[in-house]
Amino acid sequence: MKPVQIAKGVYDVGVIDWTIRDFHGYSTHMGTSYNAFLVLGEKTVLIDTVKKNFADQFLRNIAGIVDPSEIDVVISNHTEMDHSGSLPHVMNLIGRDKPIYCSNMGKKNLSRHFVDAFNLQEIREGEDLVLGDKTYSFIETRMLHWPDSMFTYLKEDKILFSSDAFGQHYAGHEQFDDRVGEKIMFHAKKYFANILLLYAPLILKLIDKVIKMGLDIRMICPDHGVMWRKPSSIIDAYTRWSRQEELDDKAVVVYDTMWHSTEQMGLSIADGLHAEGIDVRPMKLREHDRSDIMTEVCDARAIVVGSPTLNNGIFPTVADFLTYMKGLKPQNRIGAAFGSFGWSGESVKILEKELAGMKFNMVAPGLKHQYVPDNDAIERCVAFGRQIAAAVKASGNHS
Structure with missing residues (x-):
């Protein structure tokens, strides 16, 4: 990617x-x-750097605009290594005595990441840094998603450099939201669901703080993905996703299976949900990455989890997903569990306990069946799906 002038x-x-x-x-x-x-x-x-193994290309990009030795100041918004990994290469080239401005925690992190001594300068929230004809101000964004994170606002150009917030894992030559179109919102939602959902309450406070500051933001430039020339679209989306109240009439049926019995149950539950007008996404764990499933969970009202019983427990892929989802702390969800078994049948109770522990509103009792589902069992699964659909309609936006 060659350098692109954004303003x-x-x-x-x-x-x-x-x-x-x-x-x-x-x-x-x-x-x-x-x-x-x-x-x-x-x-x-220079605001932020790149992952270490791209340092040479990064320096060539800078050299395409200006001799890197002419850089006077570096600002580090976030010390995670995909944004600070090239910092030693940059400082070796421009001079180690030149200042690196960062948050208090950024200063601590950079000194621990790199044994080399840098001229680290702490910058505080609300403090203006006047560098020649440009004015930079800073907003601390602790735990979005690291303790050191901060935003940098370039006053004269009304640009917010937002570090990992508002980003997307998206590679493309279209470097602005209005060039990609609506499809970029899927990637933004996936990024939010898997990285920032845990911090939703902090995001709401941050958005409120930025609004009260009265910043005129003409463009948002994150450290991953496209830049937002229509910043209100992503700010509105973050507000909606963070509230976790305006959820869709949607259910995600997450499962894995050994001999397809649990799968038959899950697909039949999905049939029951669909019959009641619920948007349903059946997702088998060995065919869908957990981060793609969490993207669907982001705006779904109901999460239905199924597992066969294996060694008196649940299937490993299901345990992995539950651990992952639990860490991201989705709120205001309806939960339900199902599964097949051969002789002991503990999986459903384990799933119910896990989902209840995440404070999901459980549709109880869960549904289990021994061995291969027959026609009666399939009908019970469809009815269970209809029961979950009724709970979806009775909650949230329908209350």
Whole structure:
């Protein structure tokens, strides 16, 4: 990716990672980008860097705009290594004495990530940093999604550099939301569901704080994916997703199966949900990545989980997904459990306990069947799906 001018004197000098397909457990079918930004003025400022193994390309991108040695200041919004990994390469080139501005926790993290001594300068929220003819202000965004995270606002150009917030794991030559179109919202939702859903209450407070600050935001530039020239669309989406109240009449049926008995149950439950007008997504765990399932969970009212009983417990893939979902803390969901078994049949009670522990409103009791479902069992599954659908209609937007 060559540098792109996003405003007068402001460039995206980041790189595209076309081939990455797993980002610490998150499926990246479309690859990703590591965005970093160069601001030219009386002082030349670099905002964030890129993953270490893209350092050479990154420096070539900068060199396509300005001699890297002319960079006066670096701002580090976030110290995770996909954004700070190239920092030593940059500082070796421009001079280790030049300042790196970061949050208090950023200063601590960078000093722990890199044994080399840098000129780390703590910047505080609300503090204006005047660098020549440009003014930078900062908003701490602790735990969105690391303790060091912050936003940088370029006042003269009305650009918010938002670090990992409002990002997407998306690799493409269309570098703005209005060039990609509506399909980018799926990638934004997936990013939110798998990285930021846990921090939804903090996001709502942050959005409220930014509104009260009265910032005129003309563009949002995250460190992954496209830049938002229509920032209200992604801010409104984050507000809606974070509230977890405006959920869809939708159910996700998540399951795995050994000899297809649990699968038959799950698909029949899905039939019952569909018959009642509920948008239903059956998702088998060995065919759908957990991060893709969480994307569907993001706006679904009901989560229905099924597992056969294996060794008096639940299937490993189901346990993995429950652990993953539990960590992201979806709220205001309806839960239901089902499963088949051969002789002991503990899986359904285990699933119910896990879902209830996440404070889901349970449709109880769960449904289980021994061995292969016959016609009567299939009818019970369809009826169970209808029962879940009734709970969906009676809750949330229908209350």
